[in-house]
Amino acid sequence: MTTSQAHSAQEQKLLHAKLNTETSQIAWSELLRYFAGGLVIVVSSELDLVDVAARFSIDDKATVEQWLNEGKLARATDEQATAWLEVDSLLWAVVARPWVLVQENKPA
Numbered sequence: 001m002t003t004s005q006a007h008s009a010q011e012q013k014l015l016h017a018k019l020n021t022e023t024s025q026i027a028w029s030e031l032l033r034y035f036a037g038g039l040v041i042v043v044s045s046e047l048d049l050v051d052v053a054a055r056f057s058i059d060d061k062a063t064v065e066q067w068l069n070e071g072k073l074a075r076a077t078d079e080q081a082t083a084w085l086e087v088d089s090l091l092w093a094v095v096a097r098p099w100v101l102v103q104e105n106k107p108a
Contacts, residue, residue, distance in 0.1 A: 024092070032081070041100070042103070044072040091105075
């Protein structure tokens with residue numbers, strides 16, 4: 001491993017750690033203004049929310065586009081917003097500016 005690869009791996013670990021501390025559960029009602037602005041991205045339960053946020057943060061367009069094409073990422077829909085509001089859902093969320101990435105709780 002070269003010095004630059006080691007440095008990059010270290011940066012990736014630090015970014016993941018930072019994003020992990022910024023990830024929390026939040027009531028959907030608290031995210032409505034971001035939804036109204038078209039800034040809420042729903043992350044499939046198949047993906048790790050922190051990893052997705054890291055890919056957004058480092059502008060990994062190829063991976064993000066692949067996930068979009070596979071349907072693993074999508075903007076929140078009106079139907080989702082309505083359903084979440086009706087039951088005041090708690091979602092996992094993390095900000096990857098300007099986006100707010102959300103993920104429903106995974107079944108136990």
